[in-house]
Amino acid sequence: MTxxxxxxxxxxxxxxxLTKWLVKEGDEINPGDVxxxxxxxxxxxxxxxxxxxVITEILVPEGSxxxxxxxxIARLTNGDDEAAAPKEKAKASDKSNxxxxxxxxxxxxxxxxxxxDGHRLHRDQEADDNKGARVTSMRDPDLPEDxxxxxxxxxxxxxxxxxxxxxxxxxxxxIGEEVANYQGAYKVSRGLLEEFGDRRVxxxxxxxxxxxxxxxxxxxxxxxxxxxxxxxxxxxxxIDHIVNSAAKTLYMSGGQMGCPIVFRGPNGAxxxxxxxxxxxxxxxxxxxxxxxxxxxxxxADAKGLLKAAIxxxxxxxxxxxxxLYGETFDVPDVEDFVLPIGKARIxxxxxxxxxxxxxxxxxxxxxxAEELAADGIEAEVIDLRTIRPLDTETVIESVKxxxxxxxxxxxxxxxxVGAEIAATVTxxxxxxxxxxxxxxxxxxxxxxxxxxxxxxxxxGAADIVRxxxxxxxxx
Amino acid sequence: MAQAAxxxxxxxxxxxxxxxxxxxxxxxxxxxxxxxxxxKAGQLYGMGLIAGFCHLYxxxxxxxxxxxxxxEKDDQVITGYRDHGHMLACGMDPDGVMAELTGREGGYSRxxxxxxxxxxxxxxxxxxxGIVGAPAPLGAGLAFAxxxxxxxxxxxxxxxxxxxxxGQVYEAFNMASLWKLPVVFVIxxxxxxxxxxxxxxxxxxxxYKRGVxxxxxxxxxxxxxVMAVREASHKAVSHARAGEGPYILEMETYxxxxxxxxxxxxxxxREEVKDVRDHRDPIELFRKVLIDAGHADEDQLxxxxxxxxxxxxxxxxxxQESPEPDEAELWTDVLIEEAGQ
Numbered sequence: 182m183t184x185x186x187x188x189x190x191x192x193x194x195x196x197x198x199l200t201k202w203l204v205k206e207g208d209e210i211n212p213g214d215v216x217x218x219x220x221x222x223x224x225x226x227x228x229x230x231x232x233x234x235v236i237t238e239i240l241v242p243e244g245s246x247x248x249x250x251x252x253x254i255a256r257l258t259n260g261d262d263e264a265a266a267p268k269e270k271a272k273a274s275d276k277s278n279x280x281x282x283x284x285x286x287x288x289x290x291x292x293x294x295x296x297x298d299g300h301r302l303h304r305d306q307e308a309d310d311n312k313g314a315r316v317t318s319m320r321d322p323d324l325p326e327d328x329x330x331x332x333x334x335x336x337x338x339x340x341x342x343x344x345x346x347x348x349x350x351x352x353x354x355x356i357g358e359e360v361a362n363y364q365g366a367y368k369v370s371r372g373l374l375e376e377f378g379d380r381r382v383x384x385x386x387x388x389x390x391x392x393x394x395x396x397x398x399x400x401x402x403x404x405x406x407x408x409x410x411x412x413x414x415x416x417x418x419x420i421d422h423i424v425n426s427a428a429k430t431l432y433m434s435g436g437q438m439g440c441p442i443v444f445r446g447p448n449g450a451x452x453x454x455x456x457x458x459x460x461x462x463x464x465x466x467x468x469x470x471x472x473x474x475x476x477x478x479x480x481a482d483a484k485g486l487l488k489a490a491i492x493x494x495x496x497x498x499x500x501x502x503x504x505l506y507g508e509t510f511d512v513p514d515v516e517d518f519v520l521p522i523g524k525a526r527i528x529x530x531x532x533x534x535x536x537x538x539x540x541x542x543x544x545x546x547x548x549x550a551e552e553l554a555a556d557g558i559e560a561e562v563i564d565l566r567t568i569r570p571l572d573t574e575t576v577i578e579s580v581k582x583x584x585x586x587x588x589x590x591x592x593x594x595x596x597x598v599g600a601e602i603a604a605t606v607t608x609x610x611x612x613x614x615x616x617x618x619x620x621x622x623x624x625x626x627x628x629x630x631x632x633x634x635x636x637x638x639x640x641g642a643a644d645i646v647r648x649x650x651x652x653x654x655x656x
Numbered sequence: 657m658a659q660a661a662x663x664x665x666x667x668x669x670x671x672x673x674x675x676x677x678x679x680x681x682x683x684x685x686x687x688x689x690x691x692x693x694x695x696k697a698g699q700l701y702g703m704g705l706i707a708g709f710c711h712l713y714x715x716x717x718x719x720x721x722x723x724x725x726x727x728e729k730d731d732q733v734i735t736g737y738r739d740h741g742h743m744l745a746c747g748m749d750p751d752g753v754m755a756e757l758t759g760r761e762g763g764y765s766r767x768x769x770x771x772x773x774x775x776x777x778x779x780x781x782x783x784x785x786g787i788v789g790a791p792a793p794l795g796a797g798l799a800f801a802x803x804x805x806x807x808x809x810x811x812x813x814x815x816x817x818x819x820x821x822x823g824q825v826y827e828a829f830n831m832a833s834l835w836k837l838p839v840v841f842v843i844x845x846x847x848x849x850x851x852x853x854x855x856x857x858x859x860x861x862x863x864y865k866r867g868v869x870x871x872x873x874x875x876x877x878x879x880x881x882v883m884a885v886r887e888a889s890h891k892a893v894s895h896a897r898a899g900e901g902p903y904i905l906e907m908e909t910y911x912x913x914x915x916x917x918x919x920x921x922x923x924x925x926r927e928e929v930k931d932v933r934d935h936r937d938p939i940e941l942f943r944k945v946l947i948d949a950g951h952a953d954e955d956q957l958x959x960x961x962x963x964x965x966x967x968x969x970x971x972x973x974x975x976q977e978s979p980e981p982d983e984a985e986l987w988t989d990v991l992i993e994e995a996g997q
Contacts, residue, residue, distance in 0.1 A: 188702025191918035212695050213714070213912070213933070215926075224920030229913075231699040251703055354804070380804065386834070391793050391827025398797015401782055402732070404804060425787050426794060433773035434783070435765035436989040470990050494992040 183232055184253035185216070187241070190228075194221045198246045199254060208236050210257070217243075217254070234259030321485075321520055330511035336369045338480035338512055339445075339501065342487035343370070343407060345517070347377055350405060353491055354381040356396055357409030357446075366411045367447060367506050393419030393444070397426045400442040400496075407491060410446035413462045413500065419444075420465075427496035428471030443490045445499035448476070449540065449591045450639055452504065456627035461592030463500060463539065467568040467601070472496040473522055474568040478543035480510035482566055485520030493522060500568075502541045525572035527579070531559035534649045535579040537602055538589040539565040542621075542640070546589050549645035558653055568598060576602060577610050584615040585652040589645055594622040616652040621645050672726050672890035677951035683725060683882050684946060685960050687717040687939050690741040692961075692968045693750055694913075697740065697757055700972060701917050706757045710771045713741035715912040718938035719844055720745035722885025723812055723905075726893055730807060734782040734795045735814035737772035738844075738911075742814060746781040748774075750967060754975035762978030766985060789822030791815050792841065796828040799839035799896075810838045810896045817863050817906075818849020826870070829902070833870040836901035840892045841867070843904065844879065846911040851923040864906035872902050879907030880938045883945070910936065 187197065198220040204210055210230045217228040234257040241254040248254065333341070347353045354377075359366045361374040361384040374382045385392040389410060396406040410416040416423065423444055430438045450459040466474045473495055477483045483501070490497040512518070528543060529550050538546040543564045550560040561579050565572065580586050586606055588599030603618035624638040650656065675683075694712045701710050713720075716738075724733075724745040735742045743753050748764065756763025756774050764774040772786045782798060785791055795813025802809045819825060820843055832839050843863045847854055854861045864874035873895070877888040885907065892903035910932045914921045921929075946952045 186703060188699070189704050190702065192707060212692070221918075224918075224922070226914075226920050227926075228702075229695070229698070231695050352805075386827075386830055388827040388830065390824045391796075391831055394790060394793025394824060395797040395800055395828065395831060398734075398782075398794035398799075399801045399804070400797070401794065402798040402801025402805075404801045421787060422790070422793070426785070426790060430773075430775075430783065431992065432989045433765055433769040434775040434989075435763075435768050436992075437765075437775050437777050438783070439992050473991070494994060 182237075183234065183257045183259060185230075185255040185257055187248045187250050187252045187254050188219070188228055189250040190219060190221045190226045194250060196247050196249045197221045199241050199243055199248050200225060202239060202243045204236055206236050206239055210234065210236060232257060232259055321524070321526070322515075322518070324513050324515060329514045331514055332509045333480045333484075333512040334507055334509045335480045335483050335501070336367060336371075336506040338484040338510075339369050339487055340371055340373065342484045342491070344373060344376065346488055346491040347373070347381060350491075352403065353405045353407065354383065355407045355409060356383040356385060356392060358385055358387055358411050360384060360409050365409075367503060369501075369506065370409070389415050389418040390422065393422040394426060396442055396444075397422050397440060400427070400440045401430075401438055405441045405491060407443045407445060410444065412451075412458060412503070413446055413448040414458050414460055416444065416446070416462070423466070423472075423496070423498065424469050428469050431495070432471060439494050440496050441494045443487070443497045443499055445487070445490075446501060447503035447506070448500035449502050450504075450623075450628055450635075453630060453632065453635060455630045459628040461540075461590065461623070462498075463568050463590065464592055464597045464601075466498040466500075467571070467598060468596075469569075472498060473570065474498045474500065475522060475566065476500040476540040476568055477566055478505070478540055478564050480508075481512045481518070482520060482526070482564075484512055485518045486522065486566060488517075488519045489522050492519070497522075500540060505541055505544075520566075523567045523570040523572060525575040526564045526566055527561065527575065528564045529560065529562040531561035532583055533558045533560060534585040534587060534653055535561050535563060535576065535583045536587050536589060536645060536649065537563045537565060537576055537599075539568065539598070540591065542589045542591055545640070545642040546645055548642040549649060552642065552646050553649055556650075556655065558649060558655065560649060565598075571601070571605075573602075573605050573609070576606065580606050580610045581613045584613050585649075586614075586618045587621060587645060587648040587652060588618060589621040589640065591640060592623055593625055594620055595625065597622060616654065619648040619652055621648050669891050669894035672886055675725075677946075677949075680946060681952050681956070681960070683721055683886075684939070684942050684952070684957070685964065686721045686724075686745060687882065687942065688961060688964050689750070689967065690717045690721070690744050691939055692964050693744060693754070693971070694740060696968045696972050697754065698913065698917070700754075700758065700975070705976060706771070707759070708770055709737065710757065710917045711738040711915065712913040712917075713738055713911075715932065715938070716844060716846060716879065716907075716909045717741060718882040718885055718942070719842070719879045719907045719909055720814075722882040723842060723889045725882075725886045726890045727812070728809070730780065730809035731893070732780045732782055732795075732798050732802075732809065732811040733814070734791045734798060734811065735784070736788060736791055736816065736819065737784075737786050738816070739772065739774065739784050743774055743776070743779075743781055743784075746776065746779040748776050748779050748781060750971035751974040754971040755978045758975040758978070759980065760975060760978035761981045761985075762974060767981040768985065768989065789815060789819040789824045792819070792822075792825040792828035793831075795839050795841070796832045796837055796902075799832065799837035799902075800835070802838050803835070808897060810840060810893050812840050812842060812893075814842045814844060816849060817843055817845040817847070817854050817861075818852070818857065820863050820866055821849075821858060825866075829867055829870040829872055832902040833867070833872050836899060838896040838899070839902045840889075840896050841872075841902060841904045843906045844909055845906055846909050848911065848915070848923065850915040851919070851921075853923065862906070864904055867902070867904045872904050874904035874906060876906050876908065879909030880932075880936045880941065882938060882942050
């Protein structure tokens with residue numbers, strides 16, 4: 182004997198009307214037969230039999246309203262014991278009783294336990310955030326005293342990183358628009374086709390959504406793709422695969438499906454290319470758990486962090502800057518120069534104010550620091566290098582020393598990297614602050630084309646100086 | 657892309673290997689397992705034990721079972737969110753699938769994926785994806801990896817006729833054909849994209865022609881006839897395995913249940929569903945084939961049914977007994993953390 186229960190036919194249904202029986206007592210039914218019609222909170226739906234047997238008794242007559250989910254509505258005999266599902270019934274009704282109890286006794290005790298739960302969750306969250314900070318206590322590799330350096334353009338440092346990793350690991354390949362024959366739209370992949378051939382340096386059609394998805398599939402299939410976007414503006418077409426397919430799958434698969442992939446290319450404003458080619462996506466990608474986000478400034482960091490990104494077993498978004506590609510910096514002549522992901526670099530030490538920046542804004546922060554020094558304000562400049570995981574430890578330590586912070590980014594202010602840092606500092610170093618954290622950022626408008634307006638829109642050293650003087654209360 | 661030399665097989669692919677009576681009965685069994693499993697999932701949903709979205713595969717069983725019957729061990733399968741049938745056809749354990757539906761520790765994703773997101777590296781099942789059309793480029797990427805690594809494996813990428821209107825599907829078609837990737841795109845045409853019929857959504861409803869602009873051959877297949885699916889699968893998979901590039905199979909099939917559990921199905925008549933059930937049901941059709949050919953008798957099939965019902969009941973039991981994931985699981989599997997990184 183099996184009871185047929187009132188089914189929940191939508192995620193929100195708690196009770197419904199049994200509109201019509203399509204079987205009567207004595208009828209033989211088989212799995213899949215429509216036996217009744219039920220009106221839910223959303224629509225009228227059909228109920229199908231799951232178990233075979235003969236209807237012995239109809240417990241709820243048609244037309245009945247307010248029939249609770251999981252209430253028995255009919256009784257069935259069947260000769261097949263395995264088909265019965267007594268266990269499910271028992272458990273389900275236990276569960277619904279428990280739910281009723283909770284609802285009935287909505288008193289202080291229950292409220293308290295809910296609060297406690299929320300609290301615990303919050304603490305776990307903090308523990309996790311701190312873990313991110315602990316991970317970043319790794320240091321850059323110590324270089325020998327006699328290390329020599331070579332002046333290298335950022336684009337060549339990136340190319341060297343890819344070439345070294347491709348030599349080291351056969352499963353690494355580069356795919357994107359104009360990366361092979363054309364030698365890279367910004368010449369970042371210059372020479373790679375010649376060295377590695379068209380199996381490993383793959384020109385794609387103009388099809389960002391498609392090749393981002395294909396790259397993720399290849400990573401699932403055991404390869405380590407470097408997916409180049411001609412600019413991250415075009416990756417808007419591909420952001421679905423970056424977020425939904427690359428970043429979330431490890432979690433959704435309970436840890437089975439890693440996705441070792443690097444999405445890289447220029448990010449942020451170029452020069453006079455208008456609104457659709459000039460956006461900074463640091464905050465967009467930094468928002469998403471399940472991947473890492475890197476935005477280096479100089480050539481050494483570009484090289485050391487890109488090598489680390491390619492070796493990382495997780496999806497990494499690697500944000501370059503078109504206006505830095507041609508700038509040259511010293512890169513140490515050491516074999517296999519790999520830097521830790523998630524560790525900020527203190528570019529200039531100071532005690533008066535902390536300037537936090539990443540990517541090209543580091544340049545302006547350093548320039549601002551020089552100008553401030555002339556007035557006796559010694560700024561500490563922190564280059565974040567990695568947006569996620571964010572090295573909050575280094576920032577907090579600095580603020581404890583300087584008691585003031587200015588967060589600098591090229592992107593918009595709302596929900597930005599600076600907003601996150603300002604909130605974190607306020608939360609974790611509130612007692613050390615002598616002034617509210619300030620943010621320097623792009624004007625809250627799409628980037629204009631006209632030279633004067635573009636300059637007005639983008640943040641620069643002068644904006645940083647102004648903000649720093651303000652938090653130091655110097656006019 | 658360098659072309660790996662492979663022997664050309666599809667020109668002479670012909671028919672798939674003939675199946676013994678026992679092997680044919682096994683196909684029946686595979687289809688029936690999916691049917692009974694899905695009915696049980698529907699029941700557990702009705703009891704509040706499964707939540708969220710739950711897309712049942714009832715009516716479409718012959719597609720995955722016929723396709724899978726010609727695949728080799730290293731071949732891969734990837735699909736969208738109506739994925740329970742694909743997982744069972746790949747040989748994944750019904751206990752683990754059902755426990756994922758109930759959100760328990762014993763589920764394939766330890767309860768963190770749910771109905772739409774399960775995976776098995778061991779069985780080469782690559783998900784389980786909730787974004788319509790995503791299996792096309794992801795599947796092309798798996799095929800890209802096969803070719804890159806010179807593995808003689810083929811990826812089967814399943815999606816629906818509704819997904820066939822997504823742009824990313826054509827981006828994948830283009831690259832797959834351009835680079836001759838070993839992938840078979842299976843368009844499961846169950847006639848309704850949620851509540852919108854193919855006629856109301858598609859300017860070209862002969863979906864097997866959707867690859868013409870990319871020079872991808874396509875066949876229309878009776879997706880309710882498991883042996884017809886097997887034959888088409890053999891042809892398409894042989895083509896892809898021989899290095900001749902992608903192939904499209906449009907499966908004419910039908911979903912008996914709603915798009916998801918809360919679908920009132922007012923976009924079609926009860927008569928339409930009944931007509932398919934009565935005249936085109938893949939399991940009943942094949943039952944008749946087996947009996948008429950003398951491969952099995954009624955008693956034998958009844959015994960199989962009883963076994964399957966017991967198997968499914970066991971999975972339902974496991975799915976309820978398995979505990980909810982530990983609270984610590986909230987924070988695991990976000991990133992792979994490596995020592996020394």
